[in-house]
Amino acid sequence: MDAALGNNHSQAVWKHLENIADPELPAVSLVDLGIVHRVETEENRVKVELLPTFIGCPALSVIADVVARELRSLDGVESVDVQFVYDTLWTSERLTERGKLALKRYGIAPPSLAQPVCPYCDSVETELTSRFGPAPCRMVAYCHHCQQPFEVFKTL
């Protein structure tokens, strides 16, 4: 028989969430993105509260579905309730250092109020070319040093 997921098992859930990526940012886990707000476990029930990065992000419902599916596959979990909450504000400061590094490796400059640093050559000879990008959370910049366009995560 599977062990019941007790109250102090929320750590196991957090650990599992570290392996689930944002579908639009496969390099960064939901935990490193800072969108996991609260995890509660009671017997074999799990409740996860997430914070939306952008209210209109089209990935929100996909993220909720993936989290529910992944957590249901854990031993001892029978029901999973995933909700997006507005208890507190998600800001780009919630990104972990590991998350910022993962973004950079993926070719997206981490959020910064200073001049964006090119994720490819680390130059600051950069120019913001558009405040909008391929996803609500990103903008587009150009590096004059390595002559590459790149994306910048928005500061919120």
Added chain:
Amino acid sequence: MKDSTTAEIALERLPKEQREAWQTVLLILADDELAAGHRASEWLGLAPSVEEDIAFASIAQDELGHARFYYQWLARLENTDVDAFVFRRPSADWRNAVFLERVRGDFAEAMLRVWLYDEWDAIRLKALASCSFAPLAVGAKKMLCEEEYHLEHARAWMKRLASGGEARVRLTTALAHSFPALADLADFGSANFVLPELLGVDIHSLRDEWKKEVAERLEALRLVCPAWPEPQSGGRMGRHTEDMQELLSTMTEVSRWLPEVSW
């Protein structure tokens, strides 16, 4: 996908009159965002550059997301779903400002619309951000952060269009064409009177703040601020133009064909 239910209780527990006032306000906010988002989405593929295509698409996506945020609260209060608000309401049930339903003009007029609306939206969102209804206040703070990018973009374009040549001529024409349609934008219809109770601020001071912001920015661009029309509740009471019919007919086309379709 569900949102937190903690606030649902609070909203539902409000006395009937207050709850209905909130519903009026939420519907105005939602319908404005939806109309603005729909018209912005029409620019995808038509804007003068690929960056502007993406900008309009991104702005549209944000506004539609904000609309969904408001509709979710309304759907809960009225025990229905978000799609019922978007796809199954006749024009007279919509509460958006007439200015936002107008058919697409040229690029100068479209950018002017984004700018005028987002300046107003920022002012009312600031009021909403300190309201007593916590999840709405947090949502408003979030939207303000997102809208900052729209405002910066629109302000930069206003400056660029005002810099001279054909762009300035078109912008001047757009100003003359747009201002008479602004009568019901800075308005909350039947909720105007209860605004101090809900948002701690009255409609006149919100409206004045917006007019001042717009006038000062136009002056900085050495553009003449046209006369402001007398405030009216027009769209806030469901009085719309033929443009709204056109918007709804396009937007609901697929859902009318296939009512059982899942979005």
